[in-house]
Every structure is written in structure tokens, then in C-alpha cells.
Amino acid sequence: MDNKSLLKGTLVYTLSNVVTKMGSLVFLPIITRLLTVEEYGIVGMLEPIATLFAVFLGLGIYNAQMKKYVDLKDDPKEFGSFLFSSFFVIIVFNLLVFLFLITPFSKKIFSYIIDLNKIDYNSLIILTIVIGFVNALNTLAITLFRMKKMYRKVAFGSLIKLFSNYFLAIYFIKYMKLGALGNQIANFAAVVLLLIYCFKDYFGKFNFKFKKEYVNYSLKNGLPLIFIELTDQIVNFSDRIVLGKFIPIAIVGAYSLAFTGGRALSVITGSFINSWTPEFYEAMKTDRNNPKITKSLETFLGIISFACVIAQLFAPEAIKLIFPKSYAAAIDFIPYVLAGIVIQALVCLDYFFHFHEDSMYIFYFSVFAMAFNLIGNLILIPNFKSYGVFIALWTTILAFLLRAVAEMVVIKRKYHISFNYKKMFFYLIILLNPVIFYLSNHEVSWMKFALKIVYLGIIAKILINKEVAEKIKNIFKKFVKR
Template sequence: MSKLFKQSLLYAIGEIIPKLVSFFLLPVYTHYLSKTDYGIISYTNSFVMFLFVLCVLSLNTYVLRFYFEKEDETYRKRLLGNFYIIITGINLLLSLLAYLLMPIIIEKYNIQVPWNPYFKLAVVSNFLEVFSVIPLVLYRVKQQAKWFTFLSLSRTLLQMLLIFLLIVVFKWGILGHFYGRLFSLIPFFFVYWAIILRNATLNFNFAELKKGLVFATPLLPGALAYLALSLSDRIILERFVPLSQIGIYSLAYTLALTLNIVIQGFYKAVEPEIFQQYGKVGFNTFIKKTQSTFFLIVYMGAMFITLFSQEVFKIMASKEFYEGYLLVPILMIGVIMTGQNVIFGGIIIAEKKTKVEGIATITGAIISLVFNLSLMKYGGVYIAAISSAVSFAVMNTILYNKMSYTEKSLKAPLLALFLFIVISFGLFYIVNISFSLFALLIKFLLLLLYFILLLKVFKIPMRDLLTIIRRK
């Protein structure tokens, strides 16, 4: 377990810095850009994430899953090189289509965000971003977390520096965000190619492509549905509320998603371990111990971020964004569900039930779309936040019911979630405690109480937790 936690920590750092770009830049965005500007950034980011998934077609999951099928190093190098070429071709085709069709779509549907320059710059940046997929998979399958972290960290620091300089020093305004991201990706485009040329054998194997598509195709609708589930709120919001409201909502979502940094870091480390341990004698014990400790971290992280979101908004954001902290407790429920999905989804894929993963995510996406389209006009950003929580909960319920894992149980996670809702919702919506030193003391005491309760809920002795920390 100590190796897994060390890997998780390194992957988390590799995930933390990229995901924290928006968080670290909050004072810049909220003091130098308007709520509308931040809404434009969020809206274009939502579109680009869909385009990114289409360009990759979930083929990176096939590479990750089947890299361990053979011990032959020649096979592994050809596998990596083959899918690097395939994804490059798909990326080029779809980027050109987006470049040609998006101006027409934006004009036809009167989308508030113009194609030039915002969407155009976002499409070009996405084209360069896709080249990072296979190099990062390479470091994961080789369990070289240090190199994964270094690659992610160096590019992100460059991006942060460029965005800061362009917005604050050179006064480029919102364009500083788009050009800062683009300029940071250009040198790493060549770095990614260098990594592949050194560690893979470039080739095109049509038979392997067919196998990859058969495996990954059921995952693609799920991946797209997952994005629809995660991002449809902001896309639909554009139809019902001003971009300024999307800006406030997106800021709250950014804060809630800081927990996703830990979740994704753990996912990067544990997914290969699940695949390797699956079918072995100690698999059930491995999952049980890993799940309990991970869920403890997820729920504690959720409570910490939620309780102190008011202080974060007060310190880091300008006054016009302040009301967004009230959305954090609701949004955090959906983020907690994504944490559970790491374990449930990993087991489902190890069992090769990729269709189940797709069905669960599509179901969640449909619920999200219906919920948002039918109710958003009545509740705006609050309906969007509730929709996220409900949809992710339904998705996880489906995954849980379809798992063959014999020792599965939802009793502890549900109790932990109930306690989270009682404490956070009670403090934010019933007591409505104000920003003060007394409030900080109350929140620290509630956080400590929740930690003690979680140890009981997940049946983790304090001595075991201290042992894990020392090993890490």
C-alpha cells in the first residue's frame, strides 16, 4: 500500500498543479476580468473538453488496459506508436472540421460567445493538447510517476506565468488567458514528439486499430455522456442566464473541483493497480482497504473545501463573485460521487464490462439534460448544481449494482454523505453563519468532529492511518 500511496501522491501533484491553474489565477481572473469574461472562458472550455474526447476516442484506455497483456517490449513500443499515429490523424481531421463548421453553428444559433477570437484560439490549443495523451499514458504504464509529474508541472507553470504576464503586465484582458494557454502548448508539442520517438515505434496497424475501437467504442458514448453530465449545466445555462451568472457558477465549480485533484491523482495511480490485481487471490482485500482509506480522504476533503469556501471567496475573489460560495455544498455532492466512481468504474472496466460504464454514464447524462432543460428556467444556477449531484448519484448506483465484487457495500459511503449534508447544509442554509473569527473556530471544530465520525464510519483505526502516513 505504501508504494500505491507514494504513486498517488506524485500523480496527485501532477494533477494538482494543472487543475489548480484556474484556482491560483482566481485573483487575476476576478480582479482583472469581468464576470462575463470568466463566463466566456468557462463556456469555451466546456466545448473544448468535448472536442478533446472526440479526438482521443477513449483509445488511451485501450492502450492502458492492453499494455500489460504481453511482456514483449517490442509489442508494447509498437502499441504506443500505433495509437499515437492514429490519435494524431483523428485529431487533425476533427480540428479542421471544427475550424470550418463552428463559425456557421455559432451564427445560426446566436451563441453569446463569438468564434473569433475565442473559439478559434480554443480549437487550436486543443489540437496541440491532444498530443500529450499517449506520452502521459506511457509514464503511467511504466509507473514513472516522477516523469509524469515533471511533464505536467513544467507545462502548467509555464502556462500560469504566461497568463499572468499577458493579463496583468501586458493588459491583454481575456485574450491573455487564451494566448497564454496557446503559447505554453507550442514548445511542449515538440517535447511530446521527442518522448514518443524515444520510447515508441511509430507504425500503423489496422488490425490493432479495429481491436482498439471494439474495446473503446462502448466507452466513447460514456465519455461524451460524462462530459455532458459534467458540462451540460454551463452550456444550457447560456440559453437561460447571462454570461455573468455562468461566471459566478463556474467560479464555485472551480473551487468544488479542487477535490477532483486528489481524486484524479488517486485514479492515475490505482487504475493500473486494479487491472494488475484483478483475478488474484488478494483482490478483494486490496479493494476493501484501498476504498475505505480513499473514501475517508474524499469526504474529508469535501468537508474542508465546503466549510471554508466562504473564506476563499472572500479573500481570493472580488465582491461581485462572492455569492458563489453558496453553490459549493450542492456542487460538492457531485464531486464526491466522482470519487466513488474511481473505485466502481475501475472494477467495472477490470471486469471488461465497458458497456455498463457507458450505459451508466449515458443514463446520468440524460437525467442531467432533462433536469436542466425542464427546470433551469425556474432556478438558474441552483438547478444546475442540484442536477449535477442527482445525475452523478444515479450513475454511481448503476455501476455499484453491476459490479461483481462480492464485498461491495454502500452503507458507509451513504452514512458519510448524510453527515456531510447535515453539517454543511445546516451551516450554510439554516444557520447562515457569517464571515468571522468565531465562524472559523466553529468550522474547525465541525471538521474535527466529522473526521472522528468518518473514522468510525469507515472502520479505520487511528493507528492504521498513522502507519499509512508514516510510510508515505
């Protein structure tokens, strides 16, 4: 595994993600002042639809693309033929899907899932699905750029999407008075701009020579991933849809704010996974028992756990200072959202199965996690509506945790790769314990702030030893030299 390349990729992605995530946080207070809590709740319910359809409409082909790039990267024409063949399948499939969506039967199906009295089907739902389709195409391009280690290309693309999205959202919401619809129109324009930006370096590489064997390869390696990712995203996002059916949409708005704000932690998690993935494939191809692969994951989990504790402790002050009072309910949800994001980062374990072409194992784990989460929500939330959000939070945390544990056990037995389970369990206790929940609740005082500082110092002393501190110091020294 090329540690220098991994370091460079992580830092470049981190810097770009810092800008995009911090940019999102900067614009978020503006958006929450332009949208009512109810309107923000609608936006929060539309996001899962876009995400789920981006997975479904992309047919999981980006995974096949990663694997095939390693084999064909020295033959641009042949790889271009692969790109065109797989893209052709996606276009045909999407045309059929959109023909179905305009039928009354499709609208009837959606009415069982979403209250169409709150969210209009013809404008909001259809537009959001189109956004999902464009995002699926963008995922193909961005994934290839990551495999090619085109770090700056990926980073700049994320900036284009960020700023175009929020500037246009402000225009359509504030000046055009379009509310949640204005937000979705801006989102659509932003993903189209990103697609145009990616066009030359992705679609421009097509070799218009259709090959059936590449279609078969793409579907074989991609289709299992659809179900795997859909189950993951259902665990991650379905809670908002279920909550929207049984509790006031204003509460869904506060929960959506907590979820969106908590995703700032994914600056670190996403950056590592994005740069670790190509390095992982190269390392596994050379030495499948390389201990650095698992050790890097364990160290990474410790670092993001410390970052999570910082965010958990001081989120109440930040929310009260930055956001309107109508969104104050989000404070009590944040600690759970942040802990869930850390646990969810272990989704990178999936790549052990992808590499060995055992993706069906992930499907089994994902289905179990989805069933646990969805059934728990559907049974408990309608019967305990006043605790609905906390039920959704805990079912999500437990679903991701159970899946990660199952994956590590199978990886050890099947591929003889071990993890430090005691260390990982210790990190979990740090994130989810009565002390952190007390210090991070909505009650804010100077005494409590002082206790937070003391608690943070204790956690820092436990997690950051001399060896870890030296590693962090060396990382930044190498980055400065570059």
C-alpha cells in the same frame, strides 16, 4: 495489489497535485482581478468545449493503450508498433474534423449551442478546439507514463503546464489586453509545451510499422469510451453552456469560480485514482476477488468526505478574503460543487467494467446520467432562471449519484464484488445536509465560525477512529522513510 507502490504513487501524485492545484488557487485571485466577471464567464464556458473535444478527438484510445501495455510491456518494438498504429488513426480523424470545422455549416451548428454574439467562433471556439486536440495527445502520453509508474515524469509535466499557462495568461491579459482570448492563447502555449516535454518518452518510442490489427483493437476498446466519457463530461460541464444561454454571463463567471475553486479537492481524488488504476489492473489480473480493492475505495471515500467538509465550512471566509467582491456570489455555490466532486470520484468504478471488457455497461449508465442532467437543465433552468445555478448543481449531483449506485449494484451482481453501502450512504449525508448548508452560506460571523469548529470536531470524531488515524500515521511514516 502492491500497497507500497500504490502508496508511493498516491503520495507523489498528491504532492504534485497539491503544488498544481494550490498554484492554481494562488494564480486564480490574480486572474479574477485581470478578467471581469463576464470575461471569466466566457473562459468558464470555453473550458467545457476544450474538455469535450479532448475526449472526442482522442477516440478513447488511451484506454486501449492501458490494456495493451500490460500485454506488450516486455516487447518494446511491438508496443511501439501499437503506439504508431493508433496514433496514425487519431491524426487522420482529426484532419477530417478540422476540415469540417472551417465550413459555414459547422459555425451554424455551434450557433444553436452557444451564443456566438458573446463568444467569437473563428478565434475563441476554433482555438479552444485545437487546445482539445493537443490535450488528447497529451492524455495518451501521460496515461502511458502512469502505467509505467513514471511518477516524477507525470508530476513535472503537470508543473510545466501549470506555470507556463498562468505566467503567459498574465502577460497576454494584462500587457497585451487580450482578455478571454489572451487566456486561451496562454492555455494553447502551455499544452504545446507539455506535448514537447512528453515527446521523447512517448512519441520517441514509436516503431513505424503500421498494423491493422492494432487499429482494430484500439477502435474496439476506445470508441465505446468516447461516448462514455462524453456523457460524463456533459454531466460535469454542460451546465455552464446551458446557463450561458439563459442567465447573465456574470453569474456564469461566479459559478465558474466556484467550480474551479472546488476542484482543489480533486488533489486527493485525482491522486488516488491516478495511482490506483495501474495497481487495480495488476491486482485484478492476479485475483479478481481481492477484498483490498473495494476496501481501499471505501476508506478513500471516507477520507475525501472529511476533506470536503473542511472545504465546505471555511470556503466563505476564503472567498471573501481572497477574491474581488464582484465574485461573492460564488460562495453559495461552493458546498454543492464540493459534494459533487466527492461523488464524481466514484467514476473509478468504471475500471471494473473496463477490465472485464464490458465497457458498454458504462455507456448505458453514462447515457442515463447525461439524459437526466441535460433534460433536467433544459426543462427547469429556462423556467426558473433565478434558481438556474442551483438547478444545475443538483441535477449534476443526482446524475453522478444515480450512476454510481447503478454501477455498484451491477458490479455486485455480475462480478460478485460487494461494497459497504451503509457506510457510503453515511458519507453522503455528511456532505449534503441542512447544517452544512447553513454553516457554509455567505453570512460570515465569529459566532458562526465557532459553530463551524464545533461541527468539524464532531465530524472528525465520527470519521477518524483509532484504526483510521493509525493508518494515516503509518502512511506518512513510510513516506518519510522513503
